[in-house]
Amino acid sequence: MxxxxxxxxxxxxGYKDHQLNVLLIKRKVAPFQGSWALPGGLVxxxxxLETAVERELKEETNVTIDYLEQLYSFGKPGRDPRNRVISVAYFALVKPAHHTIKADTDAQDVAWFPMTELPELAFDHHIILEKAKTRLRNKLTYEPIGFDLLSTKFLFSDLEKLYMTILEKKIDRRNFRKKIMSFEILEELDxxxxxxxxxxxxxxxxxxKQYFKLQKEGFLFDIK
Amino acid sequence: MxxxxxxxxxxxxGYKDHQLNVLLIKRKVAPFQGSWALPGGLVxxxxxLETAVERELKEETNVTIDYLEQLYSFGKPGRDPRNRVISVAYFALVKPAHHTIKADTDAQDVAWFPMTELPELAFDHHIILEKAKTRLRNKLTYEPIGFDLLSTKFLFSDLEKLYMTILEKKIDRRNFRKKIMSFEILEELDxxxxxxxxxxxxxxxxxxKQYFKLQKEGFLFDIK
DNA sequence: ACAAAAGTGTTCCCAATACACCCATGA
DNA sequence: TCATGGGTGTATTGGGAACACTTTTGT
Known part of the structure; x- marks a missing residue:
């Protein structure tokens, strides 16, 4: 059996202080007690699976998710020292300013870590994180998910910096603006x-709404 | 617990007779006894997970795989009428001419089905198949996986027909050839x-080899 | 000789890129 | 008045798309 x-x-x-951040919890229990880890737990x-992710996030970090999609499943024997555990990893985006993180139940602590200052992670979580980073970079170029990382109202320069930060390359301000503007999916506020x-x-x-409408008509979001 | x-x-x-085909098995046991289904089974x-896929494929169909990657995990409660089952679906490509399919162990029968003449499938397998089809279409445009569907030696017109079949659109012969040739990843035989x-x-x-070399140098395979 | 599939070049156009100066504000 | 970040236009170029005739073979 x-x-x-x-x-x-x-x-x-999450995108904070012009940096890409990831939400981690400090484990309360063995194995890897006291280590930082991705939020999660048994289904x-x-x-x-989606409900499980949302429940665990709420319990461990007090965060509710704006954007959620399945990332990849990790199932190598031995990745959990106790039992054979298959973990279905999810990829989520939030607007950090809209949430107050709070350790609860299974977590000793919760914090945002800039991707440039990551601690050691429990289990194979660094592999999962790497895969998520790749997904984010790719997806940013062909779906308007950058907006799920910014506050509802944002500066054009924020968007530009977000792209430069995550894609790790310089972007020409004029060309970028021209391109995004031509999509007609932004509303300029007064x-x-x-x-x-x-x-x-x-x-x-x-x-x-406008994006979905255009998408239905065959429009493809695409930023190089 | x-x-x-x-x-x-x-x-x-698999790509056979200028058609995209999918490998299915006829189930020997309940539930869905006698239904066609994707090959697979418990890990x-x-x-x-990869070993499990390869083992099941060998057991049920006698096929060994040329290209294998994880597709998506399906875990909705109730997708299997007996127990809660999470299925990690894989996406595989083979050159049909290189294999002799043969029903074995758990399968009553095995067959290639053209994507245009699919039978009813067991469980939620039609959803899995739909996702795989999308993956194939997308991936075909940015990775040279079409070659894993053709015989080792192939005609240029085969490649062209494969693209037209899978992408479901007309392709200009001259532009297509020019593009592929410019990549310099094909060897013209005598x-x-x-x-x-x-x-x-x-x-x-x-x-x-040449493809991997170019890829390392930053080359991106890309067919619209 | 004709039917069938293979092979091949040129023109046009649009979208990506490169690039530099003025504007509005706070200190 | 100066330092700081915001906002804008044009010229060039390279790649995608459109397009038709010649070649080689079997019948």
């Missing part, structure tokens, strides 16, 4: 924000 | 084949 457990883990990305007998020095910048909103 | 089984299923595509306690009437055509081989 088969004795394999099924778990879910979530790679939750209950009668819940769907609000300006002055960030310390410099000319105040306009705020924008992503018009999701 | 959690009681969830873990299975693997494989969507095996053993100490084997990796062999010609005469397919009934018409001018005999040259045979080609995919130069995998």
């Amino acid at each position: 088969q004795n394999i457990r099924v778990a879910v883990d979530a790679v939750v990305f 209950l007998e009668n819940e769907s 609000e300006k924000v002055s960030e310390g020095r410099g000319r105040p910048a306009n705020l924008f909103k992503f018009n999701k | 959690q009681n969830i089984r873990v299975a693997v299923d494989a969507v095996v595509f 053993l306690e100490n084997e990796s 062999e010609k084949v005469s397919e009934g009437r018409g001018r005999p055509a040259n045979l080609f081989k995919f130069n995998k």
Whole structure:
């Protein structure tokens, strides 16, 4: 008789302080007690995988998700020192400013870590995270998921910096703006924000309805 | 205590008679006895997911795989009428001419089905198959996986027809050839084949080594 | 000689890229 | 007035798309 457990883990990305961040928890129990790890846990007998992810995230970090999709399943024998565990990993995006993270139940602590300052991770979580990073980079170029990382209202320069940060390359400001503007999926607001020095910048909103409409008509979001 | 089984299923595509085909088995046992289904089965306690796929394919169909990658995991409660089963689905490509399919162990029968003449499938396998088809279509445009569906030596027109069949659109012969040729990943052989009437055509081989070399140098395979 | 499939070049156009100056504000 | 970040236009180029005739063979 088969004795394999099924778990879910979530790679939750947020964009804070002009940096890509990932949400981690500090494990309360063995194995890897005290280590940082991806939020996650065993799937209950009668819940769907997505429900399991949402429940674990709520329990361990107090975060609710804006964007969620399945990433990959990890099932190498021995990846959990106790039992055979198959983990279905999920890829999630949130707007960090919209959430207050809070350790609870199974977690000793919760924190956002910039991708440039990651701690050692429990289990094979660094592999999962690597895969998620690749997915994010790829997806950013062909789906408008960058907006799920920014606040509802954002500066054009935020969007530009987000792309430069995640794709790790320089982007020409004029060409980028021209391209995004040509999609006609942004709403220019009548609000300006002055960030310390410099000319105040306009705020924008992503018009999701308009995007879906265009998409149905065959429009493809595409940023090189 | 959690009681969830873990299975693997494989969507095996082959290209035969200028048609995209999928490998199915006829189930020997309940539930869905006598129904056509994707090859697959429960994962053993100490084997990796990939090994499980390869084992099941060998057992049920006598096919060994040329190209294998994970597709998606399906875990909705109720997808198997007996128990909770999470199935990790795999996406596989084979050259049908190189294999002799043969029903064995758990399968009452095995057959290639053209994608245009599919039978009813057991469980949620039609959903898995749909996802695999999408993956194939997308991947065909940015990775040279078409060659894993053709015989080692193939006609240029085979490649062209394969693309037209799978992408379901007309392709301009001259532009397509120009594009593929510019990649310099094909080896033109000194062999010609005469397919009934018409001018005999040259045979080609995919130069995998050359592709990997170019890829390392930053080359991106890309067919629209 | 004709039917059938293979093979081949050129023109046009649009979208990607490169590139530099003025504007509005706070200190 | 200066430092800082915001906002804008044009010229060039390279790749994608459209398009038709000649070649080689079997019948």
